[in-house]
């Protein structure tokens with residue numbers, strides 16, 4: 340499983356400081372994709388177990404969640420890495436462009452973002468979006484936590 344980038348992010352999971360891994364090999368080719376550099380699975384570097392665990396340990400004290408941007412196409416490795424994150428005390432989240440994920444992956448997630456990018460519908464911060472952000476522990480859609488406040492005169 341190769342990753343293109345690693346970042347500490349604050350908005351991808353409401354209420355969590357997250358360690359975010361951008362996994363290459365996305366097969367979905369959404370029209371207008373903002374991250375086409377994630378399509379080629381040979382791009383980036385292998386997310387070696389030693390690097391992954393060292394990052395989890397390094398940021399364990401300040402971050403609370405691990406997010407994978409993709410990677411569901413390498414199900415076995417993804418599940419192993421989700422389990423490792425959980426064993427280090429992190430919550431887990433997957434951003435996928437698919438409308439569903441197998442239970443074998445969902446069983447190791449606290450949150451999932453479902454749905455492809457559709458430019459005219461917008462992302463999670465738009466009320467028109469086709470995407471869904473689900474809290475899997477409560478089985479509720481929490482898209483409303485991404486909406487920007489609207490101010491009126």
Ligand code: SF4
Nearest residue numbers: 365368369372436456
């Ligand atoms: S799922 Fe995300 S990365 Fe993959 S093609 Fe769609 S927008 Fe791009």
